[in-house]
Amino acid sequence: MIELEDVWKVFGADERAILREARRDAPDEAVLKRLRAVVGVAGASLSVGKGELVCLMGLSGSGKSTLVRLVNRLLEPSAGRVRIDGGDILSLGPKALRELRSRRIGMVFQSHALVAHLSVRDNVALPLEIRGVARTKREDRADELLARVGLDGLGDRRVGALSGGMQQRVGLARALAADPDILLMDEPFSALDPLIRHDLQTQFMALSRELGKTTVFVTHDVDEAFRIADRVVLMRAGRIVQTGTAEALASRPADDYVRRFVRNARLPACDAQPSARVRAFA
Numbered sequence: 001m002i003e004l005e006d007v008w009k010v011f012g013a014d015e016r017a018i019l020r021e022a023r024r025d026a027p028d029e030a031v032l033k034r035l036r037a038v039v040g041v042a043g044a045s046l047s048v049g050k051g052e053l054v055c056l057m058g059l060s061g062s063g064k065s066t067l068v069r070l071v072n073r074l075l076e077p078s079a080g081r082v083r084i085d086g087g088d089i090l091s092l093g094p095k096a097l098r099e100l101r102s103r104r105i106g107m108v109f110q111s112h113a114l115v116a117h118l119s120v121r122d123n124v125a126l127p128l129e130i131r132g133v134a135r136t137k138r139e140d141r142a143d144e145l146l147a148r149v150g151l152d153g154l155g156d157r158r159v160g161a162l163s164g165g166m167q168q169r170v171g172l173a174r175a176l177a178a179d180p181d182i183l184l185m186d187e188p189f190s191a192l193d194p195l196i197r198h199d200l201q202t203q204f205m206a207l208s209r210e211l212g213k214t215t216v217f218v219t220h221d222v223d224e225a226f227r228i229a230d231r232v233v234l235m236r237a238g239r240i241v242q243t244g245t246a247e248a249l250a251s252r253p254a255d256d257y258v259r260r261f262v263r264n265a266r267l268p269a270c271d272a273q274p275s276a277r278v279r280a281f282a
């Protein structure tokens with residue numbers, strides 16, 4: 001469904017020169033410094049299957065947010081290929097790209113970017129309003145989605161008056177409004193209290209699987225990644241260090257960085273797939 005092939009994103013005034021240097025086997029740090037280069041993502045290749053939930057994990061600054069933004073071209077890659085359903089999205093013109101984003105890809109950020117003075121229902125219905133869907137139809141769809149994310153009957157509330165956890169649910173409902181196949185989630189639950197966060201993870205896992213969404217989910221929290229992901233992608237300094245199931249990362253870490261990362265991780269939720277997961281860690 002999503003394929004990234006040797007994707008790079010470098011930041012700095014002279015992107016081409018930075019890229020040329022960064023791609024060398026042994027980049028010259030002095031040259032990169034002179035160019036004031038920042039390497040956001042370095043040669044990442046990743047395939048995400050239809051209906052799969054993949055977590056991008058890594059320390060702060062490891063390139064997770066940059067990588068997820070390359071999937072829908074919120075950031076333009078400096079090099080590499082990005083395909084969705086086999087189609088090269090880097091060749092899309094502005095109109096086709098807008099269509100792709102509005103119909104096929106939903107995005108949820110940590111800061112929910114909701115419109116504070118609008119009602120909960122109007123926030124969820126906003127993507128449909130922009131697409132010209134008639135009022136009754138979009139409001140019905142919004143109410144249906146609010147029920148799915150546990151906010152049944154709250155459509156008339158002003159969104160600014162809701163708690164952080166509730167606002168995050170509204171953000172999720174809004175991302176689902178256009179029924180996208182793909183969800184991109186950037187630290188959506190990071191700002192929430194642990195208990196609320198745990199609840200939302202559980203509900204999100206169930207919803208994403210039930211609706212068959214293909215999801216790329218960014219988190220710096222290994223417990224969250226292990227709990228919800230089909231596969232975890234561990235990043236360091238813009239590179240993908242290891243990709244695999246939680247069990248694979250925990251039992252066969254590729255190097256010391258991965259080992260340190262997963263050492264104190266909690267076991268994946270036994271409520272999800274008890275026997276397989278417990279056995280794998282035993």
Ligand SMILES: Nc1ncnc2c1ncn2[C@@H]1O[C@H](COP(=O)(O)OP(=O)(O)OP(=O)(O)O)[C@@H](O)[C@H]1O
Binds near residue numbers: 012041058059
């Ligand atoms: N617009 C930008 N201009 C310059 N550098 C950037 C830009 N966006 C990201 N970077 C740099 O790219 C690198 C990767 O950043 P990114 O935000 O992707 O990391 P992250 O793993 O998501 O971190 P965090 O968990 O803190 O959000 C960092 O060094 C960051 O400073």
